[in-house]
Amino acid sequence: MSNRLELRVIVRRRLSDTGTNPLWEEEFLNDAITEAMRRYSTSVPRxxxxxxxxxxxxxxxxxxxxxxxxxxxxxxxxxxxxxxxxxxxxxxxxxxxxxxxxxxxxxxxxxxxxxxxxxxxxxxxxxxxxxNRADPVDDVTDLDISPGDEDLALALAVATALHRRAVAEGKRYNGRSGVHPIAVAARTAQADADRLLWRRFRHVRSGSLNNTMG
Incomplete structure (x- = not known):
């Protein structure tokens, strides 16, 4: 993906929310993408x-x-x-x-x-x-992502969206299980993001940390 619109479309696809009446509001996903980009910027500054x-x-x-x-x-x-x-x-x-x-x-x-x-x-x-990397401000400006980090940015956006929804839904959850299903999905998504981030830096052992930044 190159801009926020393209990333949002892929996030919806990952969330199985591609119907004519989407469950995930556009503003909600935009906020999640912004937070994900800030988290990405913390780990991979420009x-x-x-x-x-x-x-x-x-x-x-x-x-x-x-x-x-x-x-x-x-x-x-x-x-x-x-x-x-x-x-x-x-x-x-x-x-x-x-x-x-x-x-x-x-x-x-x-x-x-x-x-x-x-x-x-x-x-x-x-x-x-x-x-710090630039926050996404519209749907047409290219995201401030280093080449090859698209999957990492996507994973962080999905994990952030699920975590935010899990917090909101958890306040109203009365299920028998102690953990809301969305919370489980959020943890899985975060684990995927952590794995990609670890892969991003694993060659630090044989090189310089500076070379991993973009």
């Missing part, structure tokens, strides 16, 4: 790049609103030289004042990047970071 202006002597780099400092992965200066991230080793962290023993390092704190030594020049720096 790889993004930001360019920021850095002045010679800067030690604290303020992040633009589109960049979460805590989700910055790589920092490159104006000449493309990578600065190493401080990994909370025995060495002291970079401070806003003073100097670190290994100068070309950085750490994130709050909404800023703190450098181990002042920026050597004025220039444009490159930040590679993880970003």
């Amino acid at each position: 790889q993004a790049v930001a360019a920021i202006s850095v002045a010679e002597g800067d030690r604290e780099l303020a992040m633009p609103l589109t960049v979460n400092a805590m989700r910055v992965v790589h920092v490159f200066d104006d000449r493309g030289v990578p600065w190493r991230r401080w990994e909370q080793s025995s060495d002291p962290p970079p401070a806003p004042t003073g100097y670190a023993e290994s100068p070309a390092i950085w750490r994130a704190w709050g909404t800023t990047i703190i450098l181990g030594t002042p920026a050597p020049r004025t220039g444009l720096w490159r930040l590679e970071h993880y970003a």
